[in-house]
Amino acid sequence: MNAIMDKPILGGTASAKQPLVIIRDLNVAFVTRDRTVHAVNGVDLDVGAGEVLCILGESGSGKSVTMRALMRLLPRFARVSGRIEVAGQDVMAMEERGLQRFRGGDVAMIFQEPMLALDPVFTVGRQIAEAVQRHEGASRSAGMARALELLELVQIPSAKRRLDAYPHELSGGLRQRAMIAVALACKPKLLLADEPTTALDATVQIQVLLLLRQLQEQMGMGVIFVTHDLGVAGEIADKVAVMYAGRVVEEGPVGALMAGPLHPYPRGLLGATVHGNMRGQKLTTIPGAPPSLETLPTACAFAPRCAEAEPACQTTLPEARRPVPGRMARCLKVAAG
Numbered sequence: 001m002n003a004i005m006d007k008p009i010l011g012g013t014a015s016a017k018q019p020l021v022i023i024r025d026l027n028v029a030f031v032t033r034d035r036t037v038h039a040v041n042g043v044d045l046d047v048g049a050g051e052v053l054c055i056l057g058e059s060g061s062g063k064s065v066t067m068r069a070l071m072r073l074l075p076r077f078a079r080v081s082g083r084i085e086v087a088g089q090d091v092m093a094m095e096e097r098g099l100q101r102f103r104g105g106d107v108a109m110i111f112q113e114p115m116l117a118l119d120p121v122f123t124v125g126r127q128i129a130e131a132v133q134r135h136e137g138a139s140r141s142a143g144m145a146r147a148l149e150l151l152e153l154v155q156i157p158s159a160k161r162r163l164d165a166y167p168h169e170l171s172g173g174l175r176q177r178a179m180i181a182v183a184l185a186c187k188p189k190l191l192l193a194d195e196p197t198t199a200l201d202a203t204v205q206i207q208v209l210l211l212l213r214q215l216q217e218q219m220g221m222g223v224i225f226v227t228h229d230l231g232v233a234g235e236i237a238d239k240v241a242v243m244y245a246g247r248v249v250e251e252g253p254v255g256a257l258m259a260g261p262l263h264p265y266p267r268g269l270l271g272a273t274v275h276g277n278m279r280g281q282k283l284t285t286i287p288g289a290p291p292s293l294e295t296l297p298t299a300c301a302f303a304p305r306c307a308e309a310e311p312a313c314q315t316t317l318p319e320a321r322r323p324v325p326g327r328m329a330r331c332l333k334v335a336a337g
Contacts, residue, residue, distance in 0.1 A: 263330065
């Protein structure tokens with residue numbers, strides 16, 4: 001077995017009964033002198049150890065802000081409230097030193113554009129080794145040895161030679177694999193992936209998705225994967241949370257949600273998705289645009305775009321309804337469980 005896989009990953013910090021990640025009533029508002037943007041509004045999420053949660057939604061729905069709130073990476077003018085726990089740790093209460101250990105150690109992130117996330121003046125091997133040295137106190141030689149193991153783990157060809165390559169010397173797909181290697185350097189319990197395949201072509205995209213799923217299963221990590229692509233969600237997720245206007249409007253197992261969404265918004269997303277047997281058919285679209293996050297409606301935010309909306313939808317903010325175990329939807333037309 002590869003040496004990187006010899007040590008248990010989870011370390012027993014998260015109970016088998018308690019989720020690895022618990023998010024309750026998370027709210028994020030960006031406050032400036034001129035305006036307040038309510039980016040995340042009362043989000044509740046759970047992620048188990050070894051589980052992949054995919055957060056799905058249009059641009060501006062609050063997906064990436066939720067991820068950055070989980071790592072406490074938001075700017076100073078962001079007002080954040082709610083409860084965030086990872087492996088039993090209260091993230092909201094962490095001091096700066098604890099956050100430094102937490103980021104990269106317990107939780108790591110793969111960013112959408114590795115050319116911006118990787119440092120252009122250091123070699124790929126040096127950047128991976130630095131993470132190991134910083135978090136585990138390893139020597140430089142031990143860090144470089146781990147870097148080589150990780151480049152081999154993420155299936156980079158000629159891994160030993162690539163240790164001395166700079167990010168600009170790698171293709172987009174290899175840079176993304178190197179970014180994954182950096183994220184895995186300290187064996188995190190939770191991996192956050194913020195649209196990591198968006199900038200890649202279709203062939204490389206599926207290779208990276210399959211690699212991520214394989215590594216997640218081997219290392220037993222929990223994963224939160226952000227995307228706007230239903231096809232990507234279907235490939236990698238165990239369960240899906242659909243966000244709209246800063247709220248989770250539907251959540252459930254990926255197979256059940258894709259086969260029969262309860263909320264009109266994910267139904268609209270599915271109808272607007274191109275697939276192989278659609279030749280000659282007209283593509284369905286969702287009319288209108290998402291609401292402004294500065295002036296969110298006090299009722300259902302999707303109602304102005306919804307073909308199924310009734311008068312009550314224009315005046316009532318739907319609560320979470322759970323018609324069957326494991327499914328949730330915020331829609332007045334969904335029967336409460």
